[in-house]
Amino acid sequence: MNKDWQKKALELREEGYSNRAIGRKLGKDESVVRRYFKREVCEVLTPDTIDIKFYGGAPAGGMSYLMPEVSPTIGAKVLFLDLEVSASVVAAFSMFKHFSTPDHIIQFPYILSFACNWLHEPEDNIYAVHLADFEGFEEDHKSDKELVMRLWQFMEEADIVIIQNEGFDRGWFSQRCAYWDLPEPSPYRVCCTLKGLKKAMSLPSNSLGYSTKYFNLGHQKLSHDGISLWIRCMNGEIEALDLMKEYNVGDIPTLRQLYLKIRPWVPNHPNVALYYGDKDGKKRCSVCGSTHLTELESKAYTNLSIFTAYRCDDCGTVKRDGEREKGSSKHYLRAISK
Numbered sequence: 001m002n003k004d005w006q007k008k009a010l011e012l013r014e015e016g017y018s019n020r021a022i023g024r025k026l027g028k029d030e031s032v033v034r035r036y037f038k039r040e041v042c043e044v045l046t047p048d049t050i051d052i053k054f055y056g057g058a059p060a061g062g063m064s065y066l067m068p069e070v071s072p073t074i075g076a077k078v079l080f081l082d083l084e085v086s087a088s089v090v091a092a093f094s095m096f097k098h099f100s101t102p103d104h105i106i107q108f109p110y111i112l113s114f115a116c117n118w119l120h121e122p123e124d125n126i127y128a129v130h131l132a133d134f135e136g137f138e139e140d141h142k143s144d145k146e147l148v149m150r151l152w153q154f155m156e157e158a159d160i161v162i163i164q165n166e167g168f169d170r171g172w173f174s175q176r177c178a179y180w181d182l183p184e185p186s187p188y189r190v191c192c193t194l195k196g197l198k199k200a201m202s203l204p205s206n207s208l209g210y211s212t213k214y215f216n217l218g219h220q221k222l223s224h225d226g227i228s229l230w231i232r233c234m235n236g237e238i239e240a241l242d243l244m245k246e247y248n249v250g251d252i253p254t255l256r257q258l259y260l261k262i263r264p265w266v267p268n269h270p271n272v273a274l275y276y277g278d279k280d281g282k283k284r285c286s287v288c289g290s291t292h293l294t295e296l297e298s299k300a301y302t303n304l305s306i307f308t309a310y311r312c313d314d315c316g317t318v319k320r321d322g323e324r325e326k327g328s329s330k331h332y333l334r335a336i337s338k
């Protein structure tokens with residue numbers, strides 16, 4: 001619900017006042033006014049709402065939150081996601097060989113920002129937020145509750161989430177949802193490019209930075225100032241959070257390009273063909289959903305059967321039919337189980 005000053009700020013904006021002039025009139029810092037408008041404009045552009053039902057210590061009746069617009073699409077909604085988290089603050093006597101126990105913790109870590117992009121949208125259409133983009137930042141610059149709620153909405157919308165390190169990003173999302181008593185989102189699959197690289201290839205390093213350099217991808221991971229940037233973010237410096245967001249945003253086209261490069265090779269890639277249903281009865285590529293398939297002369301052989309193989313003309317993936325070729329196992333002997 002809008003506070004009085006926010007209603008007044010919107011009226012003044014309609015009248016053509018600048019953010020600075022509005023701030024002066026209402027006794028607010030210009031950055032507070034700017035951040036409010038940023039949220040408000042986002043909300044005006046995105047009229048769809050969904051409800052998040054809280055559990056545990058949540059406010060009764062749940063809470064409505066606005067969802068950024070997602071273009072309608074058929075097939076799977078595939079989301080590229082990357083998030084940045086704070087460090088822990090711990091008490092230490094030694095600069096070397098320190099071992100922390102839970103009693104040493106002064107501040108548990110939390111999420112600072114996230115950035116994401118839909119596969120069905122252009123590469124540069126990236127949605128990114130940091131803590132200072134939310135109202136609660138003024139009261140507690142370490143609370144990631146609203147940010148996690150916004151992230152939850154994307155996860156709720158997504159069918160498949162592409163992440164560079166599933167253990168890290170999915171783990172963080174899940175633990176912060178649990179922390180804030182948010183329920184699990186609807187089912188989604190994860191495709192982890194790190195796992196894909198490890199299983200399918202043998203790069204000396206499977207990091208995003210190394211692999212994008214190795215494959216000469218157009219977008220390469222941005223560098224940052226190291227721990228000092230994290231400390232400034234944890235002190236609530238908006239300029240530092242803006243830099244963190246920029247760094248976070250930079251990883252998304254990188255992740256997207258890496259994924260598109262390696263997806264034909266990723267073992268156990270989620271089957272996107274399932275998300276189209278089989279209403280049109282067309283064969284689809286299980287990796288990209290394309291119906292442009294070329295039957296190969298070579299067959300796919302298992303120990304028991306022969307299958308027709310196809311190459312996807314769009315992503316290059318080679319897969320086999322679901323049904324074996326007729327008569328393929330009639331005329332040979334089988335091993336006997338012992």
Ligand SMILES: [Zn+2]
Nearest residue numbers: 285288312315
């Ligand atoms: Zn394909």
